[in-house]
Every structure is written in C-alpha cells, then in structure tokens.
Amino acid sequence: VEKEEQVNFLREIGCEYVQGFYFARPMPKKAYEVLAEKNEAFVPERNIGFNPDRLWETTPEMDQLFSSVLQAVGIYEVEDGQEEHIERMRVNNAFYELFGYEDMNGFSKNPIQSIKEEFRAPFVETIQAVIETADVGELECVRTCANGKEMWIHIKMKYVHQVGNQHIVMCSFFDVTEQKEIDLELQKYRSLLSQGKQK
Numbered sequence: 001v002e003k004e005e006q007v008n009f010l011r012e013i014g015c016e017y018v019q020g021f022y023f024a025r026p027m028p029k030k031a032y033e034v035l036a037e038k039n040e041a042f043v044p045e046r047n048i049g050f051n052p053d054r055l056w057e058t059t060p061e062m063d064q065l066f067s068s069v070l071q072a073v074g075i076y077e078v079e080d081g082q083e084e085h086i087e088r089m090r091v092n093n094a095f096y097e098l099f100g101y102e103d104m105n106g107f108s109k110n111p112i113q114s115i116k117e118e119f120r121a122p123f124v125e126t127i128q129a130v131i132e133t134a135d136v137g138e139l140e141c142v143r144t145c146a147n148g149k150e151m152w153i154h155i156k157m158k159y160v161h162q163v164g165n166q167h168i169v170m171c172s173f174f175d176v177t178e179q180k181e182i183d184l185e186l187q188k189y190r191s192l193l194s195q196g197k198q199k
Helices: 004-012 029-038 052-056 060-067 093-099 117-133 177-198
Strands: 072-079 086-091 136-144 150-163 166-175
Touching (some): 093 166, 117 136, 117 150, 117 166
Antiparallel strands (some): 072 086, 072 166, 136 150, 150 166
8 A cells, every 4th residue: 555545445444454655665574573563553453433435436546446456355235134135346356357257247246146056055154144243254165257167265254334234244255276176185085095994
C-alpha cells in the first residue's frame, strides 16, 4: 500500500496486515525489527468503524486496489437464515485467473453452484459458523473451473459486517490441488504397505 486511503480501506474490510511504501521502503530485517518496535503503525488496529459502501465503490482507485490484491478474493452477501443463497458482490483479477474466467458473466453469482456436491453442506455450515460468530472460518473443497476441470481449494472466510439482514463475508481462495494429490497418493501407498504387512 502506498496511500493512507488504501490503508484505511483495507482496515475497514478487515485486513489487519499490510505492507508497502506507505510505511517504509524495503530494508534489512534488523532495521525492520527496530522500526516495528518503535512504530505503532505496525500494530494491527481493531474495531475500526466500518463503512460497507467502500466495498462497492467503483472509483478507479478502489477498483485498482481491490483488483491488484495478489490472492484470489471474493466478497459475498448472505441473507439471514439463507446461507445456501449466497450472492457474489465482487471478485478480483486473481479470482478470474485462478478459476479461468474472463469476466463475471462466465460464472454463477452463487459460489455454491461451482462447488462439488458433497462439499456444499460443509461450505454452508462453515459460512453459517462465520456469520454466527462474526469471526473467521476455513475449509477445503473441490470446485469446478471455467474449463470444467476440478480443483481442490482452501477457502478462508472472514466476517466483515452486517447491513440490515444481509451479512458481508470475504473469502480468499488458495489452490491446494497439488498437495491434495500428493496426500491421496501417500494414502494409497500406506494402504498398500499395510495390506502387505497383513499378508
């Protein structure tokens, strides 16, 4: 981050850790430790007043800030008691790249539609827990991409705010397909080894 506006926006949507030229230029580890110890700007602020309208701002600066986040991120709206009816409000460029979409028209507004059926109930349960506790949650599931291929993803959810009977939840998506495939191969290998020992 390079400007105070960007820092404030990120804090308002629940991002507690940022880095960038706004705070300092790149430096050696020891110099950073000294600076972090002295400077309260490095301490996460909590309970900052939230302005939900900032999430939907279409100013070029806010668009650029949200779109340039390197991790795939989506902001969703969930109606009270209707956790299976989640509506996508906004996603960033990394989201499009991760799942192979060109724009918002290529996929459902409800993320559950893209999740493999056996993972839909755990997804809904996780988002319910995030809303009930106004906190965070995470799960791993299989999601279908634009090209029809399936991908294992780790989803981190963070409760952002309530507006009327709507809850705003931010999700970060991580591709864990490679690790899952390795884990599955290891399970097969261990199973074969234990079968061999039993004989």
